[in-house]
Amino acid sequence: MLSNVKHIFKLDPNKEISDENLQKVCESGTDLILVGGTDGVTEDNVLDLLARVRRYSVPLALEVTDTDSVTQGFDHYFIPSVFNTNDMKYRDGILVDALEDHFPVIDFEEISLFPYIILNEDSKAFKKSNAYLPPEDALTSTLHMMDKLYKFPYIYIEYSGTLGEIETVKAIKETLEHSKVIYGGGIKNKEEAEAFSEVADIIVVGNAIYDDLKNALKTVARSK
Amino acid sequence: MLSNVKHIFKLDPNKEISDENLQKVCESGTDLILVGGTDGVTEDNVLDLLARVRRYSVPLALEVTDTDSVTQGFDHYFIPSVFNTNDMKYRDGILVDALEDHFPVIDFEEISLFPYIILNEDSKAFKKSNAYLPPEDALTSTLHMMDKLYKFPYIYIEYSGTLGEIETVKAIKETLEHSKVIYGGGIKNKEEAEAFSEVADIIVVGNAIYDDLKNALKTVARSK
Numbered sequence: 001m002l003s004n005v006k007h008i009f010k011l012d013p014n015k016e017i018s019d020e021n022l023q024k025v026c027e028s029g030t031d032l033i034l035v036g037g038t039d040g041v042t043e044d045n046v047l048d049l050l051a052r053v054r055r056y057s058v059p060l061a062l063e064v065t066d067t068d069s070v071t072q073g074f075d076h077y078f079i080p081s082v083f084n085t086n087d088m089k090y091r092d093g094i095l096v097d098a099l100e101d102h103f104p105v106i107d108f109e110e111i112s113l114f115p116y117i118i119l120n121e122d123s124k125a126f127k128k129s130n131a132y133l134p135p136e137d138a139l140t141s142t143l144h145m146m147d148k149l150y151k152f153p154y155i156y157i158e159y160s161g162t163l164g165e166i167e168t169v170k171a172i173k174e175t176l177e178h179s180k181v182i183y184g185g186g187i188k189n190k191e192e193a194e195a196f197s198e199v200a201d202i203i204v205v206g207n208a209i210y211d212d213l214k215n216a217l218k219t220v221a222r223s224k
Numbered sequence: 225m226l227s228n229v230k231h232i233f234k235l236d237p238n239k240e241i242s243d244e245n246l247q248k249v250c251e252s253g254t255d256l257i258l259v260g261g262t263d264g265v266t267e268d269n270v271l272d273l274l275a276r277v278r279r280y281s282v283p284l285a286l287e288v289t290d291t292d293s294v295t296q297g298f299d300h301y302f303i304p305s306v307f308n309t310n311d312m313k314y315r316d317g318i319l320v321d322a323l324e325d326h327f328p329v330i331d332f333e334e335i336s337l338f339p340y341i342i343l344n345e346d347s348k349a350f351k352k353s354n355a356y357l358p359p360e361d362a363l364t365s366t367l368h369m370m371d372k373l374y375k376f377p378y379i380y381i382e383y384s385g386t387l388g389e390i391e392t393v394k395a396i397k398e399t400l401e402h403s404k405v406i407y408g409g410g411i412k413n414k415e416e417a418e419a420f421s422e423v424a425d426i427i428v429v430g431n432a433i434y435d436d437l438k439n440a441l442k443t444v445a446r447s448k
Contacts, residue, residue, distance in 0.1 A: 092369060
């Protein structure tokens with residue numbers, strides 16, 4: 001699903017977007033539209049975005065953060081699995097619940113794990129998943145585990161809402177042999193997109209769509 | 225490491241075995257000697273078994289249940305990761321600790337995960353890892369997750385000390401597409417070895433070595 005993806009626009013079902021702006025997002029040249037949010041995700045607002053994005057040819061995936069809002073019709077389903085938490089619900093609880101509720105409706109070929117490390121302790125995602133900030137040694141060991149033992153194809157480094165430390169992301173990238181890095185958090189313009197595209201394989205742009213669409217659209221070209 | 229393995233003898237460093245009996249175990253034709261135990265594992269008793277088993281040509285692996293007892297010289301290291309627990313320490317705490325303590329001394333090519341489901345609630349391993357018995361639906365979903373999303377090559381079904389329900393192990397095997405089944409628990413003789421070799425890809429024989437070696441040795445041929 002992600003093999004040719006360099007840029008993702010992430011749409012939050014809990015936020016309003018006009019048809020005109022949605023068209024710009026869908027025709028921006030981004031490689032993937034990912035629908036997902038931390039709270040306020042309902043079957044209604046997910047279905048609304050599904051129907052509206054499906055007018056365009058851009059690939060469309062759902063990030064499953066609430067099993068009640070899983071609906072058919074997406075090209076792919078990503079289930080987050082947080083690795084810097086001690087709360088098993090956010091490691092694989094959502095995944096097990098989703099499988100219990102929706103198997104065999106959903107084809108396993110259409111489901112992947114999103115193994116997350118969330119590094120912004122002020123973010124809603126960090127708080128909701130009871131994450132902790134690992135000391136540097138433990139972060140490195142966790143990355144080795146995810147990369148060399150679990151052999152995940154991708155690891156999602158999430159700064160959710162704020163721009164991460166580029167040196168930290170670069171060090172993470174250099175630690176990994178197998179896993180590619182998805183970076184998300186705070187990218188608002190082409191300069192930031194360019195900088196993070198140099199240290200990550202895929203960048204995710206979310207809030208900027210709602211805050212400053214003109215500059216958000218410019219993140220696409222800079223990440224190719 | 226396990227691709228041609230059908231039968232494993234598991235030696236507990238915390239139990240005594242005579243040189244004569246150890247020779248019989250090592251020359252039995254088993255595919256692998258696995259050193260590991262739930263408690264009383266020390267650097268001294270691990271090193272003692274390492275030195276004594278290394279006289280023979282049989283492949284030798286260490287199951288890392290205590291990072292203090294990790295020593296070089298084994299062909300492979302398996303790190304248990306319990307999937308039916310809410311205690312993150314037994315999901316990947318031992319793994320992260322081992323990587324922190326021993327990386328880069330140990331080559332990642334020599335380390336694998338042992339993803340466990342422990343189904344005997346009276347066993348020491350079950351209690352120590354704060355495991356729970358999943359309801360049937362949740363067990364099936366967890367197996368789908370391990371098999372189709374994590375894509376583990378092996379899943380260790382552990383009845384630790386007691387013979388499992390053969391129908392349960394058969395149902396587990398039939399649920400899995402990618403993962404092979406390692407079965408451990410209570411196998412004492414050739415009939416039991418034969419029965420469990422029909423529903424599992426690999427059988428592990430442990431306690432019987434210490435309780436009734438003559439019959440334990442007969443489990444080797446029956447699992448080929």
